[in-house]
């Protein structure tokens with residue numbers, strides 16, 4: 001039996017009369033790439049925001065490594081072993097790539113305010129460990145030439161990889177990727193598929209992803225869950241889910257790019 005890393009049980013999030021997420025359940029197995037798809041407004045980002053504790057669910061449970069995470073404040077999520085990227089990149093724009101990665105590392109580490117201020121041996125060891133981890137991630141994602149560049153001056157595609165790198169520096173067990181291909185051209189999207197596969201293969205990190213580009217979804221996902229109007233429509237391999245009549249109908253009834261679905265079929 002595969003180990004379940006994350007379990008979402010009968011999860012609902014209502015905003016007034018809007019049922020953004022309504023009775024959604026799924027399990028993410030340790031080591032897999034699990035992808036949420038669905039037309040605009042299906043509830044995918046809300047599920048992400050619930051798992052990363054930006055929202056508290058109206059009803060339902062989220063269990064990570066056997067522990068309920070409802071009461072964990074958003075800032076403590078990284079320490080539990082969950083990191084995420086955002087649809088619209090969120091980086092410190094006026095800091096360098098390396099500085100952003102060091103911040104990512106410190107999001108998960110325990111060294112206290114006083115030990116940092118007094119530069120104790122413990123805080124110096126933590127600083128060295130942070131630099132080692134940042135350099136390792138820079139090498140893994142081929143960011144060497146950008147190490148000391150200010151983020152604001154970098155092309156969008158590179159900033160997207162830097163955000164991924166920063167999430168990796170917090171050494172997560174579960175990585176949440178919110179539309180990793182958005183804003184990327186075809187070549188950059190192909191690179192992103194390589195990075196996601198490397199992250200899973202080389203670092204053993206479990207990936208939960210929201211993505212619209214079905215070519216990327218098909219390339220990297222072990223399992224795909226399709227949502228529509230806050231509810232689960234289908235679960236299976238990328239090919240199985242794309243053939244599901246309810247999924248085809250949901251996309252045809254929306255303004256989403258149906259050609260994406262056909263392209264990867």
Ligand SMILES: Nc1ncnc2c1ncn2[C@@H]1O[C@H](COP(=O)(O)OP(=O)(O)OP(=O)(O)O)[C@@H](O)[C@H]1O
Pocket residue numbers: 015018019020021038039040041042043044045046047
């Ligand atoms: N904070 C909020 N307040 C009110 N309604 C919200 C809020 N967040 C999301 N919604 C609504 O919940 C529904 C699901 O939105 P959500 O952003 O989760 O969908 P999505 O599948 O991520 O869509 P997209 O692919 O466009 O990002 C939508 O009808 C949206 O308008």
